[in-house]
Amino acid sequence: EDQVTQSPEALRLQEGESSSLNCSYTVSGLRGLFWYRQDPGKGPEFLFTLYSAGEEKEKERLKATLTKKESFLHITAPKPEDSATYLCAVREAAGNKLTFGGGTRVLVKP
Amino acid sequence: DTAVSQTPKYLVTQMGNDKSIKCEQNLGHDTMYWYKQDSKKFLKIMFSYNNKELIINETVPNRFSPKSPDKAHLNLHINSLELGDSAVYFCASSYNRILRLAGNTDTQYFGPGTRLTVL
Numbered sequence: 001e002d003q004v005t006q007s008p009e010a011l012r013l014q015e016g017e018s019s020s021l022n023c024s025y026t027v028s029g030l031r032g033l034f035w036y037r038q039d040p041g042k043g044p045e046f047l048f049t050l051y052s053a054g055e056e057k058e059k060e061r062l063k064a065t066l067t068k069k070e071s072f073l074h075i076t077a078p079k080p081e082d083s084a085t086y087l088c089a090v091r092e093a094a095g096n097k098l099t100f101g102g103g104t105r106v107l108v109k110p
Numbered sequence: 111d112t113a114v115s116q117t118p119k120y121l122v123t124q125m126g127n128d129k130s131i132k133c134e135q136n137l138g139h140d141t142m143y144w145y146k147q148d149s150k151k152f153l154k155i156m157f158s159y160n161n162k163e164l165i166i167n168e169t170v171p172n173r174f175s176p177k178s179p180d181k182a183h184l185n186l187h188i189n190s191l192e193l194g195d196s197a198v199y200f201c202a203s204s205y206n207r208i209l210r211l212a213g214n215t216d217t218q219y220f221g222p223g224t225r226l227t228v229l
Binding site: 034036041042043044045085087089096097098099100102103 | 141150151155158166168200204219220221222223
């Protein structure tokens with residue numbers, strides 16, 4: 001069965017203090033690793049999809065990377081508006097199902 | 111423009127009642143999903159429909175019945191509600207035909223969620 005583990009569960013950062021979130025996965029044939037951002041009371045908002053090891057994607061202060069066993073979401077010089085829960089999910093080769101990790105709750109203090 | 115919408119946003123009801131949650135997407139997708147997010151914030155897939163056909167049916171009590179009248183709508187009906195059904199339910203959609211032909215995987219876009227509270 002697919003498994004996705006995110007760490008840490010919670011992260012408190014000062015504004016400008018860069019950090020990384022980890023997503024470890026086991027899946028039989030990866031067909032996409034997804035990062036989402038979720039604000040309180042809202043649905044997950046799509047950030048990135050990574051398909052193969054070595055791939056990287058960037059958006060503003062966020063950069064996602066992928067290896068064969070894990071993905072990292074790097075937050076560079078975060079701002080308070082980057083505070084949210086970041087969710088990682090994998091899709092296996094067969095089927096449409098996304099398996100989500102438990103998320104990392106990020107709080108950026110000014 | 112609202113991409114994936116759900117109604118209602120909040121639903122408070124008594125144990126034993128029957129309720130429905132509606133979902134609509136205007137993205138031209140032909141696959142839709144229902145997810146449940148529990149109090150620990152884990153998102154778990156419940157059902158998926160592709161072109162009105164059920165393609166994913168996880169281990170969910172048969173009190174939950176999805177209905178897809180067309181590919182833009184996927185409703186969730188819940189019979190005999192129990193306390194443990196309290197959660198946030200999210201609808202999502204995916205499948206862009208052009209991306210599919212290009213071999214890219216399908217990104218799922220989520221609705222705003224429906225918070226169900228069973229008393």
